[in-house]
Amino acid sequence: MRKVGIGLVGVGAMGRVHAENVALKIPQAKLVAVADSFVEPARKVASNLDVGTVYSDFSGLIDDKNVEAIIMAVPPYLKKDMIVKAARAGKHVFVEKPMTLSSRDADEIIRETDQAGIKIQVGYQRRSDHSFRRAERAIREGKIGKILMMSSHTRDPPGLSPNYYLDFAKSGGIMADTCSHDFDVIRWLSGTEVSKVYADGEILVYHKELDPSGIPDHVVVTLSLKGGGMAHIDSCAYAVYGYDVQAEVIGMKGAAFVGIGERYATTILDESGHHGEYPMSYAERFAQAYHDEVEDFARCIIENKTPRVTARDGRAAIEIGFAADESMKRKAPVTISG
Numbered sequence: 595m596r597k598v599g600i601g602l603v604g605v606g607a608m609g610r611v612h613a614e615n616v617a618l619k620i621p622q623a624k625l626v627a628v629a630d631s632f633v634e635p636a637r638k639v640a641s642n643l644d645v646g647t648v649y650s651d652f653s654g655l656i657d658d659k660n661v662e663a664i665i666m667a668v669p670p671y672l673k674k675d676m677i678v679k680a681a682r683a684g685k686h687v688f689v690e691k692p693m694t695l696s697s698r699d700a701d702e703i704i705r706e707t708d709q710a711g712i713k714i715q716v717g718y719q720r721r722s723d724h725s726f727r728r729a730e731r732a733i734r735e736g737k738i739g740k741i742l743m744m745s746s747h748t749r750d751p752p753g754l755s756p757n758y759y760l761d762f763a764k765s766g767g768i769m770a771d772t773c774s775h776d777f778d779v780i781r782w783l784s785g786t787e788v789s790k791v792y793a794d795g796e797i798l799v800y801h802k803e804l805d806p807s808g809i810p811d812h813v814v815v816t817l818s819l820k821g822g823g824m825a826h827i828d829s830c831a832y833a834v835y836g837y838d839v840q841a842e843v844i845g846m847k848g849a850a851f852v853g854i855g856e857r858y859a860t861t862i863l864d865e866s867g868h869h870g871e872y873p874m875s876y877a878e879r880f881a882q883a884y885h886d887e888v889e890d891f892a893r894c895i896i897e898n899k900t901p902r903v904t905a906r907d908g909r910a911a912i913e914i915g916f917a918a919d920e921s922m923k924r925k926a927p928v929t930i931s932g
């Protein structure tokens with residue numbers, strides 16, 4: 595079987611998930627090199643996964659003839675330049691969300707990757723999750739009917755985010771980093787674009803002493819859809835019970851609910867009630883999706899197909915996020931032109 599030679603940049607929390615999947619679980623791909631500006635963790639990952647080549651700089655992957663595609667799991671502010679360099683070197687790109695941090699950069703990414711004719715996929719893994727895909731299928735098969743109301747929710751367990759997150763210019767804050775997943779879900783499941791947002795946010799837990807960034811840790815956004823219907827999303831940074839992602843779609847003929855996703859199918863009931871166990875991390879909740887999205891990316895390269903989540907999707911999700919940030923600032927609804 596043909597194997598796509600993959601180089602990975604960024605061996606942090608997310609990069610390690612992708613590294614393990616590519617090295618051990620995806621037959622269509624081979625992890626040939628890893629790069630990280632902190633070279634020690636990169637060496638450790640490489641040695642654990644039997645990867646021969648380690649670079650302390652991204653450019654090593656660009657010059658490496660064995661690297662056919664690059665997975666990017668670095669802080670968002672670095673991605674645009676890396677994508678452009680990869681495209682110009684003819685290397686395919688799988689980039690973790692958010693793809694970049696401005697519409698202008700997103701346009702440059704689209705232009706450069708189109709021109710180079712490379713594949714680019716953005717890591718909105720909910721589109722590869724079996725539960726979300728089941729909901730999507732029901733919608734496409736007409737079982738839900740015309741969509742009236744939708745929602746998407748992301749609740750993170752307690753714990754501070756990576757250091758770079760606290761710098762808005764590097765992470766894009768809660769709207770680009772976290773809620774862009776929810777914006778992508780709303781676009782994908784509704785099959786339409788978002789025309790207007792109204793957002794509000796508060797710092798309820800991570801006050802100044804814990805997090806000096808001033809980025810809200812709780813937000814609610816209402817969204818108007820071009821194709822009709824209403825939607826809302828929220829994000830909570832302090833869910834003591836676990837990592838909780840849900841979505842709801844209510845239509846004229848039926849409804850689809852994607853629930854929190856219990857760890858086990860078994861339900862335990864006793865005199866004190868029902869006991870469920872929930873995933874405590876995104877890596878656990880979306881293990882299947884993180885695997886499938888990269889396997890799909892490798893297949894797209896081998897079979898010359900268009901990836902499931904394109905650079906245009908990556909742009910649309912962050913554009914909604916920027917409008918939501920603007921709405922929070924202005925305390926007023928913001929219209930999305932694109």
Ligand SMILES: NC(=O)c1ccc[n+]([C@@H]2O[C@H](COP(=O)([O-])OP(=O)(O)OC[C@H]3O[C@@H](n4cnc5c(N)ncnc54)[C@H](O)[C@@H]3O)[C@@H](O)[C@H]2O)c1
Nearest residue numbers: 604605606607608609630631632667668670690691692756
């Ligand atoms: N899809 C998801 O569910 C999901 C979950 C978590 C994170 N992410 C995304 O993945 C990306 C990385 O997040 P993370 O949590 O893994 O962050 P992280 O801080 O744990 O890891 C980032 C890594 O990038 C490395 N790095 C920084 N600058 C570099 C440079 N110039 N060259 C090479 N390496 C460099 C760091 O040393 C670090 O190892 C972010 O965009 C984040 O939003 C996605």
